[in-house]
Amino acid sequence: MLTAQRLGKRYGDRRVLRGIDLDLPRGGFLVVTGPNGSGKTTLLRICAGLATPSEGKVERAAGRAEIGYLGHEPLVYRELSALENLELYGRLYRVPERRERIGMLLERFGLWEVRHERVASYSRGMTQRLALCRVLLHDPALLVLDEPYTALDEAGAELLDMQLAELRRERTFLVSTHDPARLEPLAEARLALA
Amino acid sequence: MSYARDVGALTRKDLLLELRARDTLPAMLLFVAAVFVVFHFALPATPSRLATTGLLWVAILFTALLALGRAFVPEREQRMFDGLVLAPCDRSAIWLAKSLATLAFLAAAEVVALPLYALFFHRVGGATVLAVVLADVGICAVGTFLGAMAVATRARDLLLPLLFLPLAVPIVVGAVGGSVSHAPGRYLAFLGLYDLLFAVICWASFEFVVAE
Numbered sequence: 418m419l420t421a422q423r424l425g426k427r428y429g430d431r432r433v434l435r436g437i438d439l440d441l442p443r444g445g446f447l448v449v450t451g452p453n454g455s456g457k458t459t460l461l462r463i464c465a466g467l468a469t470p471s472e473g474k475v476e477r478a479a480g481r482a483e484i485g486y487l488g489h490e491p492l493v494y495r496e497l498s499a500l501e502n503l504e505l506y507g508r509l510y511r512v513p514e515r516r517e518r519i520g521m522l523l524e525r526f527g528l529w530e531v532r533h534e535r536v537a538s539y540s541r542g543m544t545q546r547l548a549l550c551r552v553l554l555h556d557p558a559l560l561v562l563d564e565p566y567t568a569l570d571e572a573g574a575e576l577l578d579m580q581l582a583e584l585r586r587e588r589t590f591l592v593s594t595h596d597p598a599r600l601e602p603l604a605e606a607r608l609a610l611a
Numbered sequence: 612m613s614y615a616r617d618v619g620a621l622t623r624k625d626l627l628l629e630l631r632a633r634d635t636l637p638a639m640l641l642f643v644a645a646v647f648v649v650f651h652f653a654l655p656a657t658p659s660r661l662a663t664t665g666l667l668w669v670a671i672l673f674t675a676l677l678a679l680g681r682a683f684v685p686e687r688e689q690r691m692f693d694g695l696v697l698a699p700c701d702r703s704a705i706w707l708a709k710s711l712a713t714l715a716f717l718a719a720a721e722v723v724a725l726p727l728y729a730l731f732f733h734r735v736g737g738a739t740v741l742a743v744v745l746a747d748v749g750i751c752a753v754g755t756f757l758g759a760m761a762v763a764t765r766a767r768d769l770l771l772p773l774l775f776l777p778l779a780v781p782i783v784v785g786a787v788g789g790s791v792s793h794a795p796g797r798y799l800a801f802l803g804l805y806d807l808l809f810a811v812i813c814w815a816s817f818e819f820v821v822a823e
Contacts, residue, residue: 467693482699492694494685496631508620509698511613
């Protein structure tokens with residue numbers, strides 16, 4: 418599903434990644450760990466197609482429509498409601514039976530009651546739940562999740578555990594985390610960046 | 612057909628954002644009205660038509676610059692480019708939608724600006740209205756493209772006018788010519804040609820502007 422060879426990335430004089438090799442088969446679950454500044458986010462951005470590597474190459478079997486990316490930002494408009502944000506993404510990703518799917522995700526992530534409220538009024542945890550709805554909306558084959566548990570309370574984290582476990586067999590995952598123990602039951606491969 | 616639907620969804624989003632935040636249009640309206648009021652008192656009692664036509668176009672250009680400077684603020688502040696760039700739609704749809712939304716704001720500002728100009732200075736003729744329409748298309752197409760380039764830089768507030776104003780000179784030449792000439796046809800044709808040429812260039816190269 419995703420392979421990378423001798424991957425490297427520089428920002429000016431600063432080298433962020435060097436010589437990373439990856440082979441993530443379809444249905445694989447790779448957990449990326451490492452301290453702050455080790456290049457986890459950069460690696461995930463390259464793998465999702467949001468950044469180009471300075472060295473090496475990445476090959477993806479998934480097109481843009483099949484990638485679900487969760488970054489440090491929720492990638493939703495704060496002045497729009499949850500429903501309006503998901504409607505926008507649903508249209509751009511041409512999600513079939515869009516309204517039903519949006520409703521199901523908002524229900525599942527506990528946002529149905531506040532679906533018409535602006536995202537600006539949401540707590541950080543609610544915004545992260547909405548970001549997860551956005552990622553799952555188009556049912557992507559490859560999920561690239563950068564520290565997905567950030568800002569989630571225990572209920573939200575358990576909900577995410579359930580989602581990941583449910584999708585584990587059918588989807589391919591590339592997940593970065595500071596808490597690898599949480600993903601231990603799901604992880605198939607691990608990459609520790611120094 | 613799906614391209615048109617993407618553009619429609621993105622334009623609707625931009626209009627909705629402005630409706631909620633009201634960041635851009637009120638500032639444009641206040642600015643253009645203030646310019647005319649100030650020049651009404653600063654110029655001689657009966658300023659020439661040539662001079663005030665120049666003033667009209669300077670006011671329109673700088674009012675547009677206000678909108679262009681704010682066009683990509685939501686995308687910059689919330690890193691929304693990542694979300695839009697990942698979506699499987701043609702990336703030029705982002706540029707076209709943003710241009711259409713900016714065009715709508717500029718047109719709304721001009722609905723107020725042109726009667727104000729007529730009130731303070733001179734009557735607005737049909738050729739001037741046509742020049743405004745054609746100039747707006749060029750201003751929004753080029754300005755939105757440059758706005759997307761500038762927003763990625765630290766000196767974005769400085770960079771946009773520096774890039775945009777030189778490229779807007781042909782628009783001013785065509786627009787002023789179209790407004791004051793007795794035979795405005797060739798000036799309007801020049802504006803139309805500018806619009807077509809730059810719209811195609813911006814449409815075809817926007818992909819490279821948003822790629823990291």
